[in-house]
Each structure stands twice: as structure tokens, then as C-alpha cells.
Amino acid sequence: MPFDPPPPTRTATLRRDSRAVAFWLLGVAGLVWIMVAIGGATRLTGSGLSIMEWAPLSGTLPPLSEAEWQRLYDLYRTIPQYQLVNQGFGIEGFKQIFWLEWLHRLWGRLIGLAYAAGLAWFWLRGRIPAGSKPRLLGLLALGGLQGAVGWYMVASGFEADRTAVAPYRLVIHLGLALLIFSALVWTALGLLRPEGRAPAEARPVRRMLKVAAWTLVGAMLAGGFVAGTRAGLSFNTFPLMDGQLVPDGYWLLSPAWTNLTANIAAVQFNHRLLASLTALFAAGAVWAALRRLPAGGARRAVLGFGAAVALQYALGIATLLYVVPVSLGTLHQAVAVLVLAAALVALHALRAAPLPASRVRTA
């Protein structure tokens, strides 16, 4: 007699659907991570201004004829970057900088497709867990906004006398990428492991971790200004800047606030300071975790975050000392996102996996 398995219970179906949606979101977050790395390489190779049109659909295909290459090259030759930086590099030189920007935009379209198609698929099958729909729609809107912000950033690079995009627009683009990445990861973690409240003994660890995570976000945005103003090409020593801990000319510009975004000495100092504070708070979180948490997933997650910060800090120093080669610059940008992911996983592990009170070591 054939064996009919019993129908899955409602809870089992819900759990299966939550897991499927979570893995899809994590997959999209992986695509976003690769996108950030491609974005770094695009910026560092000076490729970002090579496509002067905003053509979400027709731009999917690269130029397919010599006439089309010539048309795009002629467009590029009208902007200051060509005249001031690349004059005379010829259509072959243009083709070289074209491909990374094209890939960056193609990858953006791929992310949009993977997200929208996945959302439609889960939605039509009724597999999206209750309560997640508004957030998933919000993420779709944020993705669309990011495409528009990307173009808003690129367009600033075509303005008179500019050879690169406006730094604050680059930071908005980077910040939105980080927000989208974080929302994807956090939503997925919430679906994989229902939230609980950490016991009182674990809360100091989480508090310290939160401080470290917010400082990390600050350090990352400050890093965006370093990248945007190319501040990494100056003061290539560590820990001192021109022989001083705080460089001369920190307050060179006026009004004073413009030093935070446009003064190379101040911009680089701020990034170092915020990165160092992140490392300090991360070390604090690791210390607290070792003292207060029992061996297990939550403690490992905090230690993993600490290790990721240490790696990123070392990569930052190497990037600076070697005067920002494309490889190290891209790696530093890509690993920054992994550090953020590690912070989110650790924060979630402390919240989502309440520790049995008996296993918590008290101070």
C-alpha cells in the first residue's frame, strides 16, 4: 500500500515559507554586496562617467556597432573629465573605461530583476509571511530610488570643471546601498529566527555592540567622503598625518562645517578617528561577550564581528600606505559591507537567541 505522508502542519508550512523568503533575501543581499565591490572598482578606475545617458531599458545592451561606439565616445568627449584627464586616449581608451560602468549598471538591473521577480513569485503563491509585505514593498521602492540616486550622482560629474562626481552625492549613494543591504539582511535574519528578548545579563554586550555598530556606520560614511574627495592620495602615513596626530589645517575652510566634507585633511582624520572608535567599541563588545556570554552562537557572532573590524582596520591602513591601488581600495570597500553584515548578525544573535538563564555567566 502506497504511503501518503501526512500533510504538513500550518506551523511547518509557515516555517518553510519564512526560510525560503529569507534565503531569497540573503541571495539578493549577496548581489548587492558584489554591486558595492563593482562600484568601488568603477570609481577607482575612473570609469564612472563613461556612460552619459540614463536609459534603464535600452542601456541593457552594450554598443553593438562601431557607429554606436563612436556616438557614445563623441558624447563622452564633451565632458570636462575627457578634456582635463583623458584627452586623446582614443576610442580604445574609452572602451576600456566603458565596460566597468556598463557592468555596474547591468548588475543593478540584475538585482532589480532578482528582487522583483522573487517578490512576485512568492506573493502570487501566497508564501510571504504575514507582516512582511509592507517591508518587502518598501525595499522594492528603495531599490528603484537607488537607481535614480545613482544617476543623480553620475550627473554631477558632467558639470563644468568637474572630473569626478560630487562627494556628498557619492556618500548618499553609498549610504542608500548600505541601508538596502542592512534591511535585506535584517529582514532575512528575522524570518530565519524569530525574535526573543536577550536576558538581562546579555544586554550590556548588546548595548556595546550597538554603539560599535552605529560608530561603524559613521566610519563608513566618513570613508565615502575620503573616497569622494580622493583624500586617500594624501597623508599616506599612519598613525601620524604629516607628523601630527591631528593634521594642521583641520579647520582650513569656512564655513566650518564644510571641513567635514571637503577638506582633505579633516575628511581623512575623521575617517581614521571614527574607524579607531569603531575598533575600540568592537573590542569592548568582544570583552563583554567573553565575560558574560556562554560559548555558543551569540558569543561566536560577537567575536566574528571583532575579527571583521580588525581585518578592515588593517586593510584601511594598507590601502592608505600603498596610496589606494585599485585592488586594495576595492577590497577595503567590499570588506566594509561584510563588517556591517557581521554587526547585524551579532546584534540579531543576541536579540533572537535568548540564552537560557542558567547558562549565562554573571559578571
Ligand code: HEM
Ligand atoms: C572600522 C574600520 C573601517 C571601516 C569600516 C572603513 C570603511 C571605509 C569605507 C566604507 C570607505 C569608502 C569606500 C567608498 O565609498 O568608496 C573607506 C574608504 C577609505 N578608507 Fe576606510 N574604513 C576603516 C578603516 C580605515 C583605516 C584605519 C584607514 C587608514 C588609516 C582607512 C583608509 C581609507 C582610505 C584611504 C579610503 C579611501 C579609499 C578609496 O579612495 O577608495 N580606513 N573606508
